[in-house]
Amino acid sequence: xxxxxxxxxxxxxxxxxxxxxxxxxxxxxxxxxxxxxxxxxxxxxxxxxxxxxxxxxxxxxxxxxxxxxxxxxxxxxxxxxxxxxxxxxxxxxxxxxxxxxxxxxxxxxxxxxxxxxxxxxxxxxxxxxxxxxxxxxxxxxxxxxxxxxxxxxxxxxxxxxxxxx
Numbered sequence: 130x131x132x133x134x135x136x137x138x139x140x141x142x143x144x145x146x147x148x149x150x151x152x153x154x155x156x157x158x159x160x161x162x163x164x165x166x167x168x169x170x171x172x173x174x175x176x177x178x179x180x181x182x183x184x185x186x187x188x189x190x191x192x193x194x195x196x197x198x199x200x201x202x203x204x205x206x207x208x209x210x211x212x213x214x215x216x217x218x219x220x221x222x223x224x225x226x227x228x229x230x231x232x233x234x235x236x237x238x239x240x241x242x243x244x245x246x247x248x249x250x251x252x253x254x255x256x257x258x259x260x261x262x263x264x265x266x267x268x269x270x271x272x273x274x275x276x277x278x279x280x281x282x283x284x285x286x287x288x289x290x291x292x293x294x
Contacts, residue, residue, distance in 0.1 A: 185218070
């Protein structure tokens, strides 16, 4: 019995060139800003800018890719203030609860938490936001009730009288 061998196959694999590292990100203020640009002034803090520009501190930081709780907030440069995030500003006090803020703003606790999800579904994070600005109205515009009350006014109708012969 004769032994045969298969021809030898050689595979050549060419590696794909790759780069390592991070891709730089661009702040919304540097590129397209769907709102207004704000130039940081001497003495500005993230809280004072939030209040004067009518935007929650969280939305200001998110829109400009800044660290949470104003950590290492810039003292110079330009920030984007998105129109879709503007609202009635409210600065959280140490004595505040979601209920007391809602009462002050004449709104519901549910609306307040929906406008400020960072507070937590049960408002358990409010203590972390003392001194920070939250939204006291719907960011970007008015609130519309998805199920408005049914009108109670009615148009009088006349019922024909039955005539018996």
